[in-house]
Amino acid sequence: MSTTAPAATPASAQRSLRRLHRPALLVWSAFALLVTGWLLWLHLSEVPAERACQGFHHSADGDLPGCDYSALTDAGNLFNFLGEVLGYAPVAVAAWAGGALTGRELESGTAKLAWTQSLSPARWLTGKLTAAALPLLAGGGLLALVFGWAWTSDQDALVTDWTWDRVFIPRGPLLPALLLLGLAVGALAGIALRRTLPALAAAAAVTLAVRLYLRTAWQPLHGPLHGFWPVHLAATAMVLVLTAAALIGSFSLLRRRTR
Template identity: 80%
Template sequence: MTALAATAPAPHRSLLRLHRPALLVWTAFVLLMTGWLLWLHLSEIPAERACEGFSFTTGGHLPSCGYSAFTDANNVMNFAGDVLGHSCVAVAAWAGASLVGRELESGTAGLAWTQSVSPARWLAGKLAVAALPLAAGGGLLALVFGWVWTSDRKWLVTNWTYDRVFIPHGPLLPALLLLGLAVGALAGTALGRTLPALAAAAAVTLVVRLYLRTAWQPLRGPLHGFWAVHLAATAMVLALTAAAVVGAFCLLRRRTG
């Protein structure tokens, strides 16, 4: 037994290997969205600026100014903001189905509990290993989105009060991703089956995400300016995340007690 314990892979290393495909998908998503936003800032918006500033009296060649709904800077920025703002739903579905629900349904989790990993440590390890790339990737996307929107605000008509700007322009984005992770873990622990946990986690996270749109509206009364409202909304989401995590651990303790 001692020899087996010494040669057994570390829990976090095993988790990384188990969920490597999801990590690769998340990395590809972060890189794709980052590249898309940088293309918008470095190529598309300067091209639109050149078209708007072109005058026939100056002579020269007419720049390429063909309009397309798929390349218009404002449309692209709005779509990117909507995708980022709803990415927490996909995270919740994955966490509920793959991270927790599938292992409870297949009995893999029970096998781990009979060895050297307690149920609480098992769940804590899963949440920690998933939370780090989610927070890092979400933070990077928020920084790039905020930089592009702030730099090119003159050319983007969307106001910061719209969700497509309000959510991905700061720490609220990684906070929502962590909320999706926590809700997924809660659904997976409560249901213990892959497909029901996937559906429940995605549905609950989507409902919460849509409800928060109205929940942080009153903050714009007593609080003034983007950052005051944004940080208050982030604190609200983190409080919900903490509650979901506590709920998941309580349900796991009841399941294994």
């Protein structure tokens, strides 16, 4: 007498999904906490030390007592570096989404197995995108808040300008929006190519190209729109429109291929 294994329930499928992507969640959490801590250290320790240093009178030999920081510890350099890292983080998200989130499961057949048990293709994709989007939004929002607060408080001590990408992107909601764009582009690449490495490479390349092109797209906004927030919010709206288009494309393509 043979028995058939019971079909997986939606709850068990969600638990499997969380276990599958737990390493990525841990890496993202560690990254967000590390950068947040670094920004707080710069704001609370390094920038005040540099301000105090600059307030000292020159000694007889021309040296500034206590001003021994280098290019690797200079607050301005470190803020710029962290801004660049955050600005290109969506490319890494896209590579992961294209390779691990969708491409690998479609290539290995794991996705089809889930579709034959408890999840429709649309619910499978919705669950994956939701499980990834929530931590991305939480971490990206935290990073944007801390970066924006620290830069606004310390801009007098930093050699930066809000029009620079390294400040413009991570200072507000544009950062979480770009992270979601990377997720959506990665999902679309994985569904379209159904192979891990090609989807990873294509998602990263497309997201990088969009990230670089948007610089030329939002620069003309500086004319009709004045100040950081009007331009920043307009750029965020551009990215959200692209994200919605990528998501619609992902679900449409998945539906056509699973009829």
